[in-house]
Amino acid sequence: MDNKKQKDRFLALGSLIVLLAGLLIVVFVVTQILKIIPPAYSKFIDAAIIAIISYVVIRIVLTYIRRVLGRFMDEATLHPIVFMVRMVGYFIIALAVIASFGIDISSIILGSTFLAAVIGLASQSVLANQFAGLLLILTRPFKIGDRVWIHAWQFSISFAVVAPKYFSSDFLYNNGFVGKVKDISINYTTLVTDGGEVVKIANNVLTQGAYRITSKTPVVQVRYEIPKYLKFELVKDDILKNLKQMSELKNEPFLAIDETTLNTYVILIKGEFNTIDPSIIRGKILEMLISTVEGKRLPNN
Numbered sequence: 001m002d003n004k005k006q007k008d009r010f011l012a013l014g015s016l017i018v019l020l021a022g023l024l025i026v027v028f029v030v031t032q033i034l035k036i037i038p039p040a041y042s043k044f045i046d047a048a049i050i051a052i053i054s055y056v057v058i059r060i061v062l063t064y065i066r067r068v069l070g071r072f073m074d075e076a077t078l079h080p081i082v083f084m085v086r087m088v089g090y091f092i093i094a095l096a097v098i099a100s101f102g103i104d105i106s107s108i109i110l111g112s113t114f115l116a117a118v119i120g121l122a123s124q125s126v127l128a129n130q131f132a133g134l135l136l137i138l139t140r141p142f143k144i145g146d147r148v149w150i151h152a153w154q155f156s157i158s159f160a161v162v163a164p165k166y167f168s169s170d171f172l173y174n175n176g177f178v179g180k181v182k183d184i185s186i187n188y189t190t191l192v193t194d195g196g197e198v199v200k201i202a203n204n205v206l207t208q209g210a211y212r213i214t215s216k217t218p219v220v221q222v223r224y225e226i227p228k229y230l231k232f233e234l235v236k237d238d239i240l241k242n243l244k245q246m247s248e249l250k251n252e253p254f255l256a257i258d259e260t261t262l263n264t265y266v267i268l269i270k271g272e273f274n275t276i277d278p279s280i281i282r283g284k285i286l287e288m289l290i291s292t293v294e295g296k297r298l299p300n301n
Helices: 002-031 039-069 077-098 107-109 112-122 125-139 230-246 277-291
Strands: 147-151 175-182 188-193 198-202 210-214 219-227 254-260 264-272
Touching: 002 039, 002 175, 039 077, 077 125, 077 175, 125 175, 147 254, 230 254, 230 264, 230 277
Parallel strands: none
Antiparallel strands: 147 175, 147 210, 175 188, 188 198, 219 264, 254 264
């Protein structure tokens, strides 16, 4: 199967090379032999050909880099390398197209006017967004695959939410976006929320915001109130036994009395679980506690 795929790739590459060679021959005959196109427009055709060929070469190089380095790196590590190679390639295409018009490239690269223009335009929204994309790629405050909560002053709308319960330790994400990072490009960072929606956030917004990166094995904490006629010793072993039967549990759970009232006491359960969404595990623990604790009968007086 692998040999067949490799053969198909070589055939596709060969067909592309033949197509480009045929295109070059046709352009040469039309412009140089038949002279159908006026000489004044030949530079535009040369620039277009150079841009197309350079773009194809860059795509081939990027595919080769992904195939070779993908054997040793995951997507989160490979993405910045491919991104930087792509940006350098596009810069080279721009220089090649400019040179095809007879413009001196060295004066553009080294000229103070060009540098001043870049620095000046970087303060504008469009290029500032792209500079922010480069900054995110280089500094990597988060990477592809991370589950993050992104908050920035641009997300100023706070939706109405139900007040949290006293015994709940849930973190309320009532502002910003929560989801898994799918892609980081030059202009936007793509986020897939827990509900499956795809959100694209401008990189310029992200560099001014705050992030909360959720661990892949978060510590889940649950508090539960139990009447005092049910002694802690009567329910402790059953709760620990049911907790250890949960497949998501990573290490030894913690169970203790956290607080007491006149007629009740509050137990605290804490453990590290293999999950992306802690609320799912919290719900399972609460279901287990209801069936375990409420199943105990009131002792005879």
